[in-house]
Each structure stands twice: as C-alpha cells, then as structure tokens.
Amino acid sequence: xxxxxxxxxxxxxxxxxxxxxxxxxxxxxxxxxxxxxxxxxxxxxxxxxxxxxxxxxxxxxxxxxxxxxxxxxxxxxxxxxxxxxxxxxxxxxxxxxxxxxxxxxxxxxxxxxxxxxxxxxxxxxxxxxxxxxxxxxxxxxxxxxxxxxxxxxxxxxxxxxxxxxxxxxxxxxxxxxxxxxxxxxxxxxxxxxxxxxxxxxxxxxxxxxxxxxxxxxxxxxxxxxxxxxxxxxxxxxxxxxxxxxxxxxxxxxxxxxxxxxxxxxxxxxxxxxxxxxxxxxxxxxxxxxxxxxxxxxxxxxxxxxxxxxxxxxxxxxxxxxxxxxxxxxxxxxxxxxxxxxxxxxxxxxxxxxxxxxxxxxxxxxxxxxxxxxxxxxxxxxxxxxxxxxxxxxxxxxxxxxxxxxxxxxxxxxxxxxxxxxxxxxxxxxxxxxxxxxxxxxxxxxxxxxxxxxxxxxxxxxxxxxxxxxxxxxxxxxxxxxxxxxxxxxxxxxxxxxxxxxxxxxxxxxxxxxxxxxxxxxxxxxxxxxxx
Amino acid sequence: xxxxxxxxxxxxxxxxxxxxxxxxxxxxxxxxxxxxxxxxxxxxxxxxxxxxxxxxxxxxxxxx
Numbered sequence: 001x002x003x004x005x006x007x008x009x010x011x012x013x014x015x016x017x018x019x020x021x022x023x024x025x026x027x028x029x030x031x032x033x034x035x036x037x038x039x040x041x042x043x044x045x046x047x048x049x050x051x052x053x054x055x056x057x058x059x060x061x062x063x064x065x066x067x068x069x070x071x072x073x074x075x076x077x078x079x080x081x082x083x084x085x086x087x088x089x090x091x092x093x094x095x096x097x098x099x100x101x102x103x104x105x106x107x108x109x110x111x112x113x114x115x116x117x118x119x120x121x122x123x124x125x126x127x128x129x130x131x132x133x134x135x136x137x138x139x140x141x142x143x144x145x146x147x148x149x150x151x152x153x154x155x156x157x158x159x160x161x162x163x164x165x166x167x168x169x170x171x172x173x174x175x176x177x178x179x180x181x182x183x184x185x186x187x188x189x190x191x192x193x194x195x196x197x198x199x200x201x202x203x204x205x206x207x208x209x210x211x212x213x214x215x216x217x218x219x220x221x222x223x224x225x226x227x228x229x230x231x232x233x234x235x236x237x238x239x240x241x242x243x244x245x246x247x248x249x250x251x252x253x254x255x256x257x258x259x260x261x262x263x264x265x266x267x268x269x270x271x272x273x274x275x276x277x278x279x280x281x282x283x284x285x286x287x288x289x290x291x292x293x294x295x296x297x298x299x300x301x302x303x304x305x306x307x308x309x310x311x312x313x314x315x316x317x318x319x320x321x322x323x324x325x326x327x328x329x330x331x332x333x334x335x336x337x338x339x340x341x342x343x344x345x346x347x348x349x350x351x352x353x354x355x356x357x358x359x360x361x362x363x364x365x366x367x368x369x370x371x372x373x374x375x376x377x378x379x380x381x382x383x384x385x386x387x388x389x390x391x392x393x394x395x396x397x398x399x400x401x402x403x404x405x406x407x408x409x410x411x412x413x414x415x416x417x418x419x420x421x422x423x424x425x426x427x428x429x430x431x432x433x434x435x436x437x438x439x440x441x442x443x444x445x446x447x448x449x450x451x452x453x454x455x456x457x458x459x460x461x462x463x464x465x466x467x468x469x470x471x472x473x474x475x476x477x478x479x480x481x482x483x484x485x486x487x488x489x490x491x492x493x494x495x496x497x498x499x500x501x502x503x504x505x506x507x508x509x510x511x512x513x514x515x516x517x518x519x520x521x522x523x524x525x526x527x528x529x530x531x
Numbered sequence: 532x533x534x535x536x537x538x539x540x541x542x543x544x545x546x547x548x549x550x551x552x553x554x555x556x557x558x559x560x561x562x563x564x565x566x567x568x569x570x571x572x573x574x575x576x577x578x579x580x581x582x583x584x585x586x587x588x589x590x591x592x593x594x595x
Contacts, residue, residue: 039573043580052580176558185561192565196572211595221595222580229579233572244561422579424589 003368004087004473011481012084012473015488017455019077021448022492026070026499028447031145031192032199033063034138036230040223041134045127055223056134057122058511059203064119065502067141069495071112076488078104084481088462088472094172095154095161099179103147111140145195146188153184155463156454157252163355163466165336165348170466183248187454190241193234194450197410198443200231204417205440206507208433211426216510224426228417235411242407243300249457250301250309253464255389256457258312259396261297262287265311269298272309277401280393285313312393316386323382325351326358331371356466361385363470391459399452406446413439 037056044052078100081089089096114136121130154160160177161170178184204227210220249257257263262280264287273292280287301309310318329351336344351358362368364384366377373381417436420426426433458464462472556563588594 035569035573036576039576040580042573043577046577047581047584049584180559180562182561185559189561189565189568193568196569217593217595222583225579225583226576230572230576233568233575237568237572241561422582424583424586424595427594 003363004470004475005478006470007478008476008481009470009473011478011485012476013469015084015481015485016077016080017452018485019073019080019488019492020451020455022488022496023070023073023077024447024451025444025496026066026073027145028191028195028198028444029066029202030063030070030141031195032197032230032234033059033066033202034134034141035196036199036203036226037063038131038134038138039226039230041131043226045131051219051222054219054511055226058219059223060118061506062202062206062503064115065499065506067115069499071108073492073495083484084474084476085462085472086474088467090169091467091472092155092158092170092463095158095170095178096151098172098175099147099151099154103144103151107140107143107147111137111144114140142192142195145192149188149191150179150181150184152454153181153187154178155461156458157181157183157248158463158466163352165333165345168337170463183245183252186241186244186248190238190245191447191450193237193241194443194447196234197231197238198447200227200234200414201410201436201443202440203227204231205437208426208436209507210510212430212433212437216512217427219511221421221424221426224417225421228414228421231410232414232418235407235414239407239411242404246301247303253458254310255312255315255391256396257301258310258315259391259393259457260400260453261301261309262290262393262397263297263309263311264313266314267297267309267311269302269308270295270305272297274300275397278397280397282390282393285387312390316389319357319386319389320382322354323357323361323385324378326354326356327361327365327370327373327378327381328358329355330358330362334369334371353465356461356463356468357385357389359471360388360460360468388460391457396453396457399449399456403446403449403453406442406449409439410443410446 037060040052040059041056043049044056081096081100114133117125117133118130118137121133125133158170159181160174161172163169164171172178203223207220207224207227210216211224246257246260249260262275262278264285271294273290273294274296275287275290275292278287278290278292297309298307299305329348332344332347332351333355335341336348348355358370361381362370364381365373370381413436416432420429420432460468460470462469551566552563555566
C-alpha cells in the first residue's frame with residue numbers, strides 16, 4: 001500500500017482548518033442575528049412601534065453583509081472534500097454526502113430565498129407576513145447548521161452505518177439514526193446557541209458604541225436590552241450543552257476527553273482536580289506547572305463522585321489488543337479482496353470493529369503492509385502504533401480552556417449588562433460600555449476554539465476509530481497544495497477585510513443610514529454629564 | 532364562519548405541536564430543547580423590550 005505524502009496530508013489539514021475557521025467567523029453571527037431580528041420584529045408587530053421596525057431593518061442590514069460573505073466562504077469547503085479529501089469522500093461519502101446534500105437543497109435554498117423576501121418585502125408583505133418570513137430565514141439558517149453538524153457528528157460517532165468489504169466503503173443503515181444521533185443533537189444545539197451569544201454581544205457592543213457617543217440612544221438602549229437578555233439565557237444554555245457534549249465525549253471518545261483534561265493517568269475520584277492551567281508535553285506524555293481545583297473533575301465529567309476517568313497512558317495500553325485485532329482485520333480484508341473466500345470474510349467480520357486500528361498501524365508496518373508480519377514485527381508495529389491513538393494534547397487542552405474561560409467571561413458580561421439595562425443605568429458606566437464594545441470579537445474566538453477542540457481532539461481519525469486522517473487525503477503534489485493554500489489565504493483575507501470595512505461603515509452610519517428612520521435627539525443626557 | 536375556521540386552524544396547530552413534542556421530545560430531546568429554548572429566548576428578549584417602554588425613566592432627561 002502506498003501512503004499519501006505526509007506533507008500533503010498536513011497541508012490538506014491546514015487548508016481545511018484555515019477555510020473552516022475563516023468560514024466560521026461569519027456563521028455564528030448569522031445563526032444568532034436571525035433570531036434576534038425575529039425577536040425585534042415580533043415586538044414591532046405586537047406594539048406597532050416604528051423604533052422596533054428600525055431596529056429589525058438596521059440590524060438586518062448588518063446581517064445581510066455577514067450572510068453574503070458567510071455563503072461565499074462556505075461554498076468552497078464542500079468542494080474541498082472532493083479535491084483534497086477524496087479518499088475520505090470515497091470511504092465515507094454515503095454517510096457524509098447525504099446531510100450535506102440536504103443542507104444545500106433544503107436549508108440553504110430556503111434560507112436564501114427568504115432572505116431576499118425579508119430584505120425586499122417590507123413594503124410588499126403584511127406585517128405578519130413579513131414576520132413569518134423573518135422566522136423562516138432564522139429557521140433556514142439554523143437548519144443549514146443542523147445538517148452540517150449532523151455530518152460532522154457522524155465523523156465523531158459513526159452510528160447508523162456499517163463497512164461493506166465488497167465496496168470498501170461505509171454504507172448507510174439508518175437515516176433516522178444519523179439525524180437523531182445524540183452527538184448530532186448536542187452539537188447542533190451547542191453551536192446554534194453559541195451563535196446566539198455571538199449575535200448578542202455583537203448587538204450589545206455596537207449599541208454601546210452609540211451610547212458612548214450619545215447617538216441613537218433610544219434605539220441603542222432597546223437593542224442593548226434585548227441583546228443582554230438574549231445573551232444571558234443563551235450563555236447559560238451554551239454552558240449546559242457544553243457539559244452535555246463533554247459527557248458524550250467521555251462515553252464515545254475517551255481519548256478526546258482525556259486530552260481535553262490533560263489526563264495522562266487514570267483519575268483518582270473524588271479528589272482528582274480539574275486542571276485550570278498546565279503545560280502539557282506530548283512527547284514526554286506529562287504536564288508541567290499544573291494548577292487545579294480539587295474534587296471538580298470527576299463530577300464534571302462523569303456526573304458522579306466515584307467513577308474514574310481513564311487516562312491517556314492507560315488508553316494507549318488498552319489499545320494494544322485492538323491494534324492487533326485491527327491488523328488481523330485489515331490482513332483478512334486484503335485477502336478477501338483478492339480471493340473472495342468466505343473464510344477470509346468471516347475472519348474480517350470477527351475483527352471488523354477494530355479495522356480502523358489496523359489502518360492506523362499500516363504506516364509502521366514493513367512496506368506499509370500489515371499482512372504476513374512475523375510475531376516480532378507485529379509486536380514492534382503495535383508498540384509503535386499505540387501513541388498514535390492520542391490527539392495533540394497541548395492544542396486540545398488549551399483550545400478547550402480558552403473556550404471555557406471566554407464562556408464564563410460572557411456570563412459575567414451579560415449578567416452585568418442585563419442588570420444595568422433593567423435598571424436603566426447603562427450610561428452611568430462608560431467603562432462597562434467600552435468593555436462590551438471591545439468584546440465583540442470574543443464570541444467568534446470562543447467558537448473557533450470550540451471547533452479546534454472538537455476537531456483536533458478527534459485526531460488521529462477523520463472517522464472515529466474507522467479511518468485515520470493520514471489515509472483520507474487526496475494524492476496531490478506539495479506544490480499544488482501550497483498554491484491552493486496561498487490562494488485561499490489571500491481570497492479569504494480579502495473577504496474578511498470586506499466584511500470588516502462594510503460592518504464598520506454601516507455601524508458608524510447607524511440607523512439613520514436607511515430611509516424610514518426618524519433621527520433621535522442626540523443631546524447628551526444630563527445624568528451622563530453628571531456622572 | 533371565520534371565527535370557526537380560525538379556531539379549527541389553531542386547533543390543528545395545537546395537535547401538530549403536541550405530536551411534534553411527543554415524537555421529537557422522545558427521539559431527539561436536545562432538538563426539542565432547542566425549539567422550546569429558542570422560542571423562550573425570543574419571547575423573553577421581546578418582553579424585555581416591552582418592559583423598557585413601560586419602565587419609568589430614572590431621570591427627567593430619560594437616562595437609558
């Protein structure tokens with residue numbers, strides 16, 4: 001078996017990570033802002049007050065800029081599966097392709113169609129009709145995310161499919177199983193609600209900008225109020241769902257949860273501390289300068305006080321028999337491909353669940369062929385493969401912590417914001433308003449760290465325990481990968497620059513930038529001057 | 532007649548919502564939580580805005 005050039009695999013990974021992280025700078029705002037627009041327009045329909053229509057239209061304009069650039073950056077990613085990940089697409093295409101196709105045909109078309117009606121239908125539809133359209137845009141954008149996350153969850157917990165040794169690919173068993181996979185559910189809700197947090201801080205931050213400049217104060221104060229309430233509930237929800245996802249990782253992806261927690265050795269309940277900060281060393285398999293909070297890790301992960309969590313060193317040792325079994329499976333699969341004998345098929349089926357570990361071992365096998373190894377070679381290959389089952393601990397550990405620390409920061413910010421807004425005392429605290437303004441990019445960073453935790457933690461697999469990443473890429477040349485990587489970097493940086501330019505421009509112009517808004521009296525509040 | 536149709540329509544929506552709640556609540560509890568939670572967040576945020584309009588100002592100049 002010829003292995004794909006490791007540099008090409010690394011460049012393919014880097015390119016996908018880059019495009020995905022660029023794309024996800026736009027997505028959370030779209031997911032959350034649509035429902036915030038729906039909330040603002042609902043108040044307009046219920047109360048009939050023009051200011052809420054102005055709010056829906058102004059924030060809708062900023063949503064439109066973000067939506068357009070989000071679509072542009074997302075389109076290329078679907079093609080990347082074919083161009084850069086053709087081995088993965090061949091192996092897992094049945095499973096992965098179906099939710100992606102549904103996303104394109106149902107959710108994205110629905111979202112795009114109704115976005116047009118939302119923007120151009122203000123004078124053509126009744127109030128209730130337009131409100132229904134806005135809700136459909138919100139639903140469509142979140143359903144888009146649903147199908148992408150269903151596809152992603154099937155890579156982490158590949159339920160609802162089996163491997164077909166005749167076609168050498170995973171075959172769909174149950175669509176319902178894939179959609180209602182608990183990992184799909186929790187991932188979708190966690191991601192969608194993270195979008196609500198992003199949108200809330202975006203609206204709150206820009207509203208703070210107006211309040212600091214004493215412009216559009218009534219408009220900004222109402223926007224701030226709605227965003228603060230939206231944000232505080234969403235932050236609680238996002239933390240809750242994060243806990244659910246952690247519990248699922250504990251059950252389905254023990255290497256990921258051990259890496260997230262920097263747990264090299266099996267935990268000792270109930271004392272085991274939750275490590276706040278440390279310097280994990282992947283090569284030496286230990287962490288330095290650990291600072292932890294005792295008695296927190298066990299209940300946090302296992303929801304009990306006496307269940308141990310298996311550490312990475314023990315997981316490595318436990319993988320030994322599975323690697324051996326996987327080597328037997330891959331060798332039998334190879335023979336079956338040549339002979340089609342029922343005997344080889346039976347051996348393969350007996351070891352099928354460990355097939356991925358056999359694939360993982362191929363890069364250490366003589367001539368990358370695991371069949372026909374001597375006992376000594378087998379022992380060496382198993383020992384060399386064991387450390388490969390672990391993800392990059394430093395990256396996974398710190399990406400997770402940065403996400404968590406930011407989430408806790410958002411909780412505090414939204415709690416204070418909701419309190420001050422409900423007391424109508426926002427303008428007394430300009431420093432807090434400045435903090436809100438400068439915090440606008442932080443939820444985007446938090447969601448990026450969330451994706452890094454999820455995807456780096458899944459390594460070394462593209463399909464967990466089925467297909468290793470090093471076998472998933474296309475067999476391009478390094479030059480091609482470097483060229484396309486440079487192209488994407490330049491193109492996507494232009495998109496980001498365009499987004500920032502347009503956002504800054506229209507945010508500075510404020511709600512007066514569209515026709516129907518009646519300018520407010522921008523005289524500074526006396527109480528502001530007094531304070 | 533219009534009222535009757537409206538009641539029938541709302542009744543149908545109620546039945547669909549109940550069936551949805553029973554099926555999705557059983558098969559996909561987190562999807563159900565998302566639907567209920569999102570509706571709740573939207574409505575509470577809206578209520579916050581309406582409360583803003585109803586709240587008296589702290590100062591005569593309308594501090595916000």
